[in-house]
Amino acid sequence: MTTINTYLTFDGTCEAAFNFYKSVFGGEFDYIGKFKDMPADPNCKVDEADHEKIMHVSLPISKETRLMGSDTGGEWASKLVTGNNFSISINTESKQDADSLFNKLSKNGTITMPMEETFWGAYFGMFTDQFGIQWMVNYDDPAKGNF
Template sequence: MTKLNTYLNFAGNTEEAFNFYKSVFGGEFSSVVRFKDMPMEGVNIPKEDENKILHISLPVGKDNVLMASDSLESLGQKLTQGNNVYISVHPESKEEADRIFNALSAGGTIEMPIADQPWGDYYGSFKDKFGVQWMVDYTYPKAK
């Protein structure tokens, strides 16, 4: 079954925000990745941004995950209220990821085409024709 989660963007204070959310909801972070931990070909992260959060996730309750990242002005990302929330869709297959991505992005603006990513997932993001921001993220099954 496809899952929907909330994905937030912050202007450099993701870690502070998520420590606060963790104090409210409890639990442990299931992922914390800093920009320095995930080098990307052709992308130079300034020293002052290396420890910023590329991705963090905090499970909340049984089936929900609150996720986020820092938006870096050094990468040309400009955070304004209204572009800091995404709906993150997690389909059960690559084919379903393609179907959802193509259907929801029709008439919208693609931010990142859906493709295999350096962190290992099949991922893309866009703003739909109604101005809603979406992420489609298929995680390949782990080899047994």
């Protein structure tokens, strides 16, 4: 089953926000990782000032939904607009579904990250559609044990 979740973006307050959301909704984080935990990549350098910021956090809200988020930093920080700092995150059942939805929804939009295998083991991409809505498309291969 394809699911849609909300993905929130913060400028350094993600951990505090998600600890608050956890206190409201209960439960435990599926995953919480900081930028300093990312493997080194010469194409994606993380400023020292951003090492303690949240790279990704996932909080189950129900069996079908999760609230997810991250901090932004570097070149993306100046583009953050509080109130518009969210994306619609689609999780699919197959790579083919991910590619199909990505290609259809991103038509006439702006691709910010093409669909590709990621260091965390997912097949993932991001774009802003022709109407200005930010989307993330993700496929977690069950054989890879993604977060």
